[in-house]
Amino acid sequence: MSKFSSMADRNAxxxxxxxxxxxxxxxxxGLLSRTTEKFGxxxxxxxxxxSGVKDKAETLTWSDLHxxxxxxxxxxxxxxxxETDVVAYLLPNANETVITLLGGTVAGIANxxxxxxxxxxxxxxxxxxxxxxxxxxxxxxxxxxxxxxAEAVRLAPNxxxxxxxxxxxxxxxxxxxxxxxxxxxxxxxHSAKMLDFGAELARQNTVxxxxxxxxxxxxxxxxxxxxxxxxxVAQHTFSGMNYNGWLGAELLFDEESVVMCxxxxxxxxxxxxxxxxxxxxxxxxxxxxxxxxxxxxVFDNFWKLLERWNVTFIITVPTALSALMQRPVDADIxxxxxxxxxxxxxxxxxxxxxxxxxxxxxxxxYGLTEATCLVSCNPIGGIKKVGSVGIPFPYSxxxxxxxxxxxxxxxxxxxxxxxxxxxxxxxxxxxxxxxxKNHDLYHDFGNRAYLRTGDLGRLDGDGYLWITGRAxxxxxRGGHNIDPADIEEALAGHEAVAMAGAIGQPDAxxxxxxxxxxxxxxxxxxxxxxxxxxxVQRISERAAHPKHVEILDxxxxxxxxxxxxxxxxxxxxxRIFDQSLxxxxxxxxxxxxxxDKKRGLVAQIERSGDVDEAKVVEVLGRFAVAWDWKD
Numbered sequence: 149m150s151k152f153s154s155m156a157d158r159n160a161x162x163x164x165x166x167x168x169x170x171x172x173x174x175x176x177x178g179l180l181s182r183t184t185e186k187f188g189x190x191x192x193x194x195x196x197x198x199s200g201v202k203d204k205a206e207t208l209t210w211s212d213l214h215x216x217x218x219x220x221x222x223x224x225x226x227x228x229x230x231e232t233d234v235v236a237y238l239l240p241n242a243n244e245t246v247i248t249l250l251g252g253t254v255a256g257i258a259n260x261x262x263x264x265x266x267x268x269x270x271x272x273x274x275x276x277x278x279x280x281x282x283x284x285x286x287x288x289x290x291x292x293x294x295x296x297x298a299e300a301v302r303l304a305p306n307x308x309x310x311x312x313x314x315x316x317x318x319x320x321x322x323x324x325x326x327x328x329x330x331x332x333x334x335x336x337x338h339s340a341k342m343l344d345f346g347a348e349l350a351r352q353n354t355v356x357x358x359x360x361x362x363x364x365x366x367x368x369x370x371x372x373x374x375x376x377x378x379x380x381v382a383q384h385t386f387s388g389m390n391y392n393g394w395l396g397a398e399l400l401f402d403e404e405s406v407v408m409c410x411x412x413x414x415x416x417x418x419x420x421x422x423x424x425x426x427x428x429x430x431x432x433x434x435x436x437x438x439x440x441x442x443x444x445x446v447f448d449n450f451w452k453l454l455e456r457w458n459v460t461f462i463i464t465v466p467t468a469l470s471a472l473m474q475r476p477v478d479a480d481i482x483x484x485x486x487x488x489x490x491x492x493x494x495x496x497x498x499x500x501x502x503x504x505x506x507x508x509x510x511x512x513x514y515g516l517t518e519a520t521c522l523v524s525c526n527p528i529g530g531i532k533k534v535g536s537v538g539i540p541f542p543y544s545x546x547x548x549x550x551x552x553x554x555x556x557x558x559x560x561x562x563x564x565x566x567x568x569x570x571x572x573x574x575x576x577x578x579x580x581x582x583x584x585k586n587h588d589l590y591h592d593f594g595n596r597a598y599l600r601t602g603d604l605g606r607l608d609g610d611g612y613l614w615i616t617g618r619a620x621x622x623x624x625r626g627g628h629n630i631d632p633a634d635i636e637e638a639l640a641g642h643e644a645v646a647m648a649g650a651i652g653q654p655d656a657x658x659x660x661x662x663x664x665x666x667x668x669x670x671x672x673x674x675x676x677x678x679x680x681x682x683x684v685q686r687i688s689e690r691a692a693h694p695k696h697v698e699i700l701d702x703x704x705x706x707x708x709x710x711x712x713x714x715x716x717x718x719x720x721x722x723r724i725f726d727q728s729l730x731x732x733x734x735x736x737x738x739x740x741x742x743x744d745k746k747r748g749l750v751a752q753i754e755r756s757g758d759v760d761e762a763k764v765v766e767v768l769g770r771f772a773v774a775w776d777w778k779d
Contacts, residue, residue: 152399153530155539155611161398162542167572172394175386176367177221177254177360179393180427184214187403187430194434194457195243197318199445201452204320206243210430213246219352220251226352227281227309229256231361234369236279236307237414238263238270238297240438244313244345245413246423248283253367253389254360256280259381260370260414264707267296271303276381276581277369278306283345286312287334289327291438294334302338310338311345315438361386369581370416372517381581388520388573389424395522395541396425401461403430406483408454409463410440412707416521417490421513422463434459441468441709451479462487462508465709466494469502469510470646474670477506484508486528490515491708496534497641512537514615516601518580518589520573523601524613536612544571547598548607549591556591559606564616567605568598604631621713623652623662623692630692635664638686639679644672649703649711653696653720656728656770663696665716667703674699696720714743721751721773732767734759739778751775 151157173179188211196205208216224235235252236259239245252258259277261270274282284297294312301307316327336342368384401407407426411418413435426433434457437443441464446453450472454462464472464487487502490513499510511528514537515521523546526538540546548559549568559565568591570576576597580586590597604622605615616631623630632650639648646669652660666679676697684693704715718741725738735757744750753764753775768775 149402150398150542151528152525153527155527157527157530158539158542167391167543170394172387172390174364175254175361176250176389176424176427177217177356179390179424180214180217180250183427183430184210188214190403190430191432192426192430193243193246194432195241195318196434196436197242197315197438199437199443199449199453201449201456204318206318208243213250215354216243216247216349217250217254218354218356219349220247221254222352222357223311223348224251224255224281225358229280231256231365233257234259234277234279235281235283236261236274236277237283238293238300239284239313239413240291240293240315241413241418241435241440242313242315242318242438244283246435247349249368249413249419249423250427253386254356257366257383258368260368260419262371262412262414262707263293263296267299268303270296270300273371273381274300274304274307279304280307281309281311282307282340283311283313286314286316286344287332288315289330289332295332298334298337301340305339307338307340309341309343311343311348313345317346366575368419370414370419370517380585382517382579383575383581384420384520384573385575388575389420390428391543391572392420392520392522393424393426393428396421396431397429399525399528399541400488401425401429401431405429405431405461406457406459407431407433407461407463408436408457408459409433410436410443410446410450410468411463411465412440415708416515416517417463417465417708420521421488421490421515441465441471442707447471447475450475451477451481454481454484455479458483460485464489465491466498467647467705467709467711469494469498470669473498473501473505474646481506481508486511488513488525491706491710494535496637499534514538514613516603518574518601519569519571519599522573523567523569523571533608533610533612533614536608536614538613539611540613541571544569545596545598546607546613547593548605549593549598549600551591556593558593561609562606564604564606567601567603567613567615568593569601570596570598574599621651623650623660625652625655625658625660625662625691630662630689632662634687634689634692635662635683635694638683639664639666641686642674642679642682644668644674645679646670646672647703647711649713649716650694651713651716651720653717654724654771654773655695659772661695662692663698663716663720664694665703665719666697666699667701668699696723714749717741717749721749724771725751725753725768725773725775728767728770729753729764732763734764734767736764744774749773752778754778 287294513525548565550565635650653663704712722738739754
C-alpha cells in the first residue's frame with residue numbers, strides 16, 4: 149500500500165511508473181479472479197436485511213462471490229447478452245445486487261437503475277440503454293419496486309427477460325412464513341419472460357462458458373441526475389472501474405479492512421469507490437439493509453453495527469453524518485480508524501462535531517459519475533485542510549480552467565474556475581451514450597481532453613482542491629455571482645441546523661435573489677427570523693443575505709444524501725409566481741413545475757376563476773422562468 153499523506157507521496161506513486169505500466173488485469177473479471185486466488189477464503193461481502201445487531205446476515209467469501217459472479221455471467225450470456233448488450237437492474241442493496249453488477253460487466257454491460265425513479269423514467273433508461281435483461285425484485289411487502297419494474301418493462305419492449313430476486317430468503321421465521329401470505333400481487337402487463345434469479349443462477353456452471361474479454365470496452369452504464377428530471381447515461385469502461393479499484397487498494401484498503409457501506413448499489417460511490425476497491429484489495433464490505441442509511445433502524449443501531457462487524461472504515465455522506473450526530477455513540481467503535489465522506493461538501497461545523505463525538509478521522513473525497521467517480525481525496529494521516537477535498541489521486545490530472553473570448557485559459561492558484569479532469573476514468577468525447585450530450589463537455593487543453601465537471605473550484609498553492617459550488621447552482625443576482633455554499637456554511641454553524649440548501653429564487657428586478665431552506669436537528673427549535681439573523685451576521689457579502697428563509701420538516705435529498713436543489717427551485721418558483729398572481733388579482737396558480745429538456749424548469753399555470761390572460765402574461769413575463777398554461 150502506497151503512502152498518500154502528501155503531494156510528494158502522491159507524485160512519487162505516479163512517477164514510479166506510467167498508468168499503463170501498472171499492468172492491471174484488462175477486465176473486472178480478471179481483477180476479481182486475481183483477488184480470489186490471493187484471498188479466496190476471506191470474507192468479501194456481508195449483507196443483513198434487518199438492522200438489528202443480532203439479525204441474520206449472509207456473508208460470501210471471495211471464492212463464493214467469484215463462483216456466483218461466474219454463474220451470473222453465464223446466465224446472462226445464455227439469455228442472449230453479448231459484449232455490447234445490457235443487463236439492467238432495479239434493486240435495493242442485497243448480495244444479488246453485487247452479483248448482478250459484477251456478472252453483468254463480464255457478460256456485457258451492467259446498468260444499475262435507481263429504484264426511487266418513477267416507472268416512466270425507468271422505462272426511458274431501459275429504452276435508452278436498449279437493455280435485454282432486467283433483474284429486479286419479486287413482489288415484497290413495503291416496497292413497490294416489482295410493480296414499478298413491471299410498468300417500466302411494459303414501456304420498454306426491448307427487455308426480453310425479467311429475473312426476479314426474492315428477499316424472503318434473508319428473513320427468519322416467523323417473518324419468512326408471513327411474507328408469502330401478504331406478498332403483493334403483481335399483474336404482469338408486459339410480454340417479457342419471467343424467471344427466478346436464484347433458481348436460474350443455481351443451474352449455471354461455476355467456470356465461464358465463454359472467453360472473458362481481451363480488450364478494454366464499456367462495461368457499465370450509470371445514469372446521472374437525481375430523483376426527478378432527465379437522467380443522462382454515462383458509460384464506464386473496464387479500465388475506469390479497475391482504476392477506481394486500484395486507488396482503493398493502493399491507498400486506502402487492504403485484505404484486513406472491514407468497510408461499512410450503507411450507500412445504494414446503483415450509485416458510483418458504492419459500486420466503484422467501495423465495491424471495486426474491495427475487488428482490488430480483498431477487503432470485506434458490509435451492506436446493512438436494502439435501503440442502507442434509509443433503512444429502518446440503521447441510524448439508531450449504527451454504532452452497534454460497527455462494533456458487531458469490527459468495522460475499520462465507515463463510508464458516509466454529510467446528511468448521514470448529521471443524522472448520526474443526533475444519536476449518542478453507544479458502542480465500542482475503537483476498531484474504526486477512518487470515515488470517508490463524499491457526495492457533497494462537508495460543512496466545517498459538522499466535521500468538527502463528528503470527530504469530537506466519535507474520535508474518528510474524516511477523509512473527504514471528490515468524484516463524479518462522468519469520471520467513473522474518484523478524482524481527489526484528503527491525504528491519509530497528512531495535513532488536512534478542512535473544507536477542501538484534498539489532493540488529486542495519482543494519474544488524475546486536475547486543472548482549473550476558464551473559457552474566455554480568447555479561448556480556454558488556466559487559472560492561477562486560488563483563482564476560481566471550472567474543475568476539469570483527465571484520468572483513466574474519463575472517456576474522452578464519449579462520456580454519455582447520447583452523442584449530442586457530449587457536446588461542449590470537454591476542454592481540449594494541451595494534448596488532452598479534460599472533462600468539464602460543472603463544479604466551480606480552485607487549487608491552492610499546495611495543490612489542494614477546493615469546491616466552491618456548482619456552475620449551474622450559482623445564484624446570479626443582477627449579473628453578480630453568489631456562491632450558495634457561503635449561505636449554507638453560515639447556517640451550518642447554528643446548533644439547531646442539521647442541513648441547509650440555498651438556491652436562487654426568481655426575481656423580476658434582479659433575475660434571482662438568494663433563498664435558503666433549512667432542516668432542523670431532531671427536537672431542536674429555531675424561528676426563521678433567528679436563522680436569518682444568525683446567517684446575516686456571518687455572511688460578509690450583503691448581496692448574499694437570503695431574502696427568504698424557510699424551515700422544512702426535511703430537505704429533499706437524492707439517494708446518496710445530496711440536497712436535491714431542483715425540488716427547492718420548484719418550491720421557490722411556485723411561491724413567487726403564486727404571490728405575484730395574487731397581488732395582480734388573477735385567479736390562477738402554479739399547479740406544477742416540470743423539467744423540460746430544452747427549457748429547464750417550466751411552471752404550469754392553472755386557472756381557478758376569471759383570468760385576464762394579458763395581465764398574467766405581463767406579470768409572469770417579468771421573470772426569467774419559463775411557464776405554460778395548463779391545458
